[in-house]
Amino acid sequence: MAQATDIQRRYGKTQRVDRWWIEPALFGGGLLAFVIYSTVSALILGNSWHFEAGPYLSPFFEPLIKPGWVPEWISPAVFILWAPLGFRTTCYYYRRTYYRSFFMSPPGCAVTEPAKSYSGESKFPFILQNAHRLFLYVALVFIPILWYGALKAFWLDGEGLGVGVGSLILTANAFLLMMYTLSCHSLRHLIGGGLDCFSCSNYTRTRRKAWDILSLANEHHKGWAWASLISVGLADLYVHLVANGVxxxxNTWSNF
Amino acid sequence: MPKAHLKVWRGDDSGQYVEYDVEYEEGMVVLDVVHRLQATQAGDLAIRWNCKAGKCGSCSAEINGKPKLQCMTRMGTFIDGETITIAPLKTFPIIRDLVTDVSWNYRVAETMPELKLSGPDASGHRRMQQIDIDREQEFRKCIECYICQDVCHVIRDHPENQGNFAGPRFFVQLANVAMHPLDQNPKSATVAHGFGLDYCNITKCCTDVCPEGIHITDNAIIPLKERRVDEYYDPIRAIGRKLFGKK
Structure with a gap:
């Protein structure tokens, strides 16, 4: 048994000769960079780093919830960010990415993982990944809210309709976040994937057509996930930089 | 004529890699070169193969560490002078050389629920429309090469899970039953605990290696997980079932 078994069980051991580690390193690094940035920008700096500039509001704070009983040192983003955090953490694409990059489970295909035992998503805490459906319901509520924030960015109080770089960035961000949500595997299932008979009625035929369309978007879920993650980070950074005078x-407005 | 530098696993679990130089011609696949090796230098080399057309699923092996069909791996994909390592599937016990014992898969297959078709209609036929079965036709492309089973870390790195986990090939089969428009099995036959669906953590290696290009994760495993969420983890669906008595 000796040789083959040892080769199989030693951590990181593989016969692969390609650079399999680039993908988990790159995507893991990207995720880590976003987590650090968003934590600092939205939660640690919070109120002390202005997040509103004219008609623009950082998407990390949309919609702005600031109850009077909340101490000033608590960022309003805490009322918002739990939703996208839960949605993305339980997302099937991100699961793949962070299981590979952070949990080394496995670090790459046909690359031996370090864990001595494995129970996947059958036990706590990973059984909580099944909450993805619940976070999807919440994410669907956020789509019109984000579009409201984007459209609001075209209206400056006192001056009216106009357009600025920030308006365009927030609109692109709302579109990308919407596409990330619409390309979700769970939504694809709800819309039509859960049906066994598409031809049974006009209603199920319509759902089949919707399922076809969402399936097209779902094929690029990874792309939408990264594009929307980068866009929401950049939109937040842009609004902060404008709001803090950097x-x-x-824009087309005269007093902003 | 160029020469391929091969490193081929010889023997059983306690065997070793043996290096060979084998001449090859343009257009050859790895299986051709292994056959030439067998014919010229290693007459006792054990290898399982059949169709040489990517349809029988017999010649699965690990080529430079990646599970592949030898008959579908062109020599032209390697850099000149590159050492080509050919090993048996690591997840399964080695019988000899490149031949492994994949009978565990046959035992799992025996536990799979069979289709229970609803009765024929008034004309005496069972009818299905194309839009209901084109999703199933992707699943039926499976050639049972067991490459997806080999690459799946749930059993590759943790053989102790073989008793609890059916593996990606069989999740495709379960999805085929679960989504069949005429199947009458109760949902528990396909989505309940018992096949180890919740051991899968969606790393998509099975999809990456499938020689038939079946979207195993996106079209079989995740939909099965979602059907399980419908049954056990979605309170809104549960309320809907209580109120309207529908599934």
Missing amino acids: LTDL
């Missing part, structure tokens, strides 16, 4: 927003 950048000047190019």
Whole structure:
């Protein structure tokens, strides 16, 4: 038994000759960078780093919830970020990414993992991944809220309709976040994937057509996941930089 | 004529890699070169193969560490002078050389629920429409090469899970039953605990290696997990079932 078994069980051991470690390193690094940035920007700096500039509001704070009983040192983002955090943490794509990059389970295909035992998502805490459906319901509520924030960015009080770089960034961000949500595996299942008979009625035929469309979006779920993650981070950074006087927003308004 | 530098596993579990130089011609696949090796230098080399067309699923092996069909791996994909390592599937016991004992899969297959078709209609036929079965046709492309089973870390790195986990090939089979428009099995036959669906952590290696291009994770495993969520973890669906008595 000796040789083959040892080769199989030693951590990181593989016969692969390609650079299999690039993907988990790159994507894991990207995720880590976003987690650090968003934690610092939205939670640690919170109220002390302005997040509103004219008609623009950082998407980390949309919709703005600031009850009077909440101490100033608590960021309003805590009322918002639990939803996208839960949605993305339980997302099938991100699961793949962080299981590979952070849990080394496995670090790459046909690369031996370090854990001595494995129970996957059958036990706590990973059984909680089944809450993805619940977070999807919440994420669907956020789509019109984000679009409201994007459209609001075209209206400056006192001056009316206009457009600025920030308006365009927030609109692109709302679109990408919407596409990330619409390409969700769980939504694809709810819309039509859960049916066994598509031809049974006009209603199920319509759901089949919707399922076909969502399946097209779902094929690129990874792309939507990364594009929306980067866009929401950049939109937050842009609004903060404008709000704190580091950048000047190019726009059609005269007093902003 | 160029020469391929091969490192081929010889013997059983306690065997070793043996290196060979074998001449090959343009257009050959790895299986051709292994056959030439067998014919010229290693007459006792054990290898399982049959169709040489990517349809029988017999010649699965690990080529440079990646599970693949030898008959579908072109020599032209390797860099000149590159050492090509050919090993048996690591998840299964080695019988000899490149041949492994995949009978565990046959035992799992015996536990799979069979289709229970609803009765024929008034004309005496069972009818299905194309839009109801084109999803199933992807699953039926499976050639049972067991490459997905080999690469799945749930059993590759943790053989102790073989008693609790059916593996990606059989999740495709379960999805085929679960989504069949005429199947009458109770949902518990396909989505309940028992096949180890919740051991899968969606790393998609099975999809990456499938020589038939079946979207195992996106179209079989995740939909099965979602059907389980419908049954056990979605309170809104549960309320809907209570109120309207529907599934």
